[in-house]
Amino acid sequence: MTCKTLISSLAITAMLSSAAFAQDHQEMPDIARAMLKVAYDSGDPADIKAVAKAVKAVFPDYESAIAADADAKLAALSPPEEDAAKAQTAKATLETEQAQNKQHGVFAVSPWDGKISASGILSSGNSENAAVGVAVDAARTAGAWTHNIKGYFDLGESNNVTSQKRWGASYKLDYNFGERTYAYGRISYDEDQFSGFDYRLFGGAGLGHYLFKGEPFSWKVEGGPGYRYSPIDISREVESELALYAATEIDWLIREGLKFDQDVNVTWTSPTTTIQSVTALTTKLWGDLSTGLSFEYRYETDPPLGQENTDTIAKASLIYGF
Structure with a gap:
């Protein structure tokens, strides 16, 4: 070529x-x-x-x-179903972030869980009569912090004369170190017209630990030092002493709708020691309503002059949970 x-x-x-x-x-x-x-x-x-x-x-x-x-x-082109899925994922992420933000810090905003009860009461000891009462017990967890509030008011009359008048409130703030151990600060006020004390004010702090923690059964113990202020009605003396406080709480879900609770606490001071035990059985009716039976035993080792050592309170309650 x-x-x-x-x-x-x-x-x-x-x-x-x-x-x-x-x-x-x-x-x-x-x-x-x-x-x-x-x-x-x-x-x-x-x-x-x-x-x-x-x-x-x-x-x-x-x-x-x-x-x-x-x-x-x-x-x-982005298919509509992909857009919807992406939008749903973004919404879920935003809601999670908002929830985490709300759960952060001691002053975080989050819902309360608890119960309100109305009760018929039979008492023996320093007050022997029938009465009625209301109580509230609520808690709110915000991140590592847990707020606990309790309050009660019992009133009884016989022949138009007040035969029982008890009321009080307490606030406890827990800081959770992990799943089982926490530190707490606690303050409480109790007033019983027939106890011999004008009122009792307690403040303290300590540590708590769950020995068992689960859905059907939990058991925790806590305790620490404190200070108790107790004016006496008759003598007008004031018992103002350093104190030691210890408590244990057992919650047992026996079966769906049936729950057992056992709470015991002891407050020691040099003049006297107070022991309180509350045993309760709660049965669910429907929805958020339950009925409950409870028995409270209180023992004072050295009560004011003329007062008995032991008081008992039996309650039948209608309970609303929230």
Whole structure:
């Protein structure tokens, strides 16, 4: 082959390749573009792929241009179900972050869990009579902090004369180090017209620990030093002493709707020691309503002059949980 012939062959090959390239990348026919547009308007990736395949079969010379156009559309198109899923995920993430923010810190805002009860009461000891009472017991956990509030009021009358009048409240703040151990600070106020004390004020701090912690059964103990202030009614003397406080609480879900509670606490001071035990059995009625039976035993080792050592209180209660 002569040099001239070789040059001519190379020129022809280059021209054919250039023509093929131009045809492969030129604008597709208007009818092909119109068919694809109908599929694009549907917004359905499956329709777009099916129509693009058919158009490429009809116009094989423009296959690359058709494929490139269809792929670009598919890449830009986000299916509605994916958008919904992404929106749902974003919403869930936001709600989780908001919840975590609310649960952070001692002053965080979060819901309270607890119960309110109304009771019929039979008492013996320093007060021997029938009475009625109301009580509240609530807790709120915010991150590592747990707020505990309790309050009660009992009132009894016989022949238009007050025969029992007891009320009090307490607040305890726990800081949880982990799943089982916590530190606490506690303050309480109790007033019993027939106890021999004008009132009793206690403040203290300490540590607590769950020996068992689960859904059907939990048992915790806590204790620490404190200070108790107790004015005496008759003598007007004031017992103002350093104190030691210890308590244990057992919660046992015997079966669905039936719960047993046993709480015992002891407050020691040099003049006297107070022991209190509350045993309760609660049965669920329906919804948030329950009934309960409880027995409270209180013992004072050295009560004021003329007062008995022992008081007992039996209660039948209607309880609303929240």
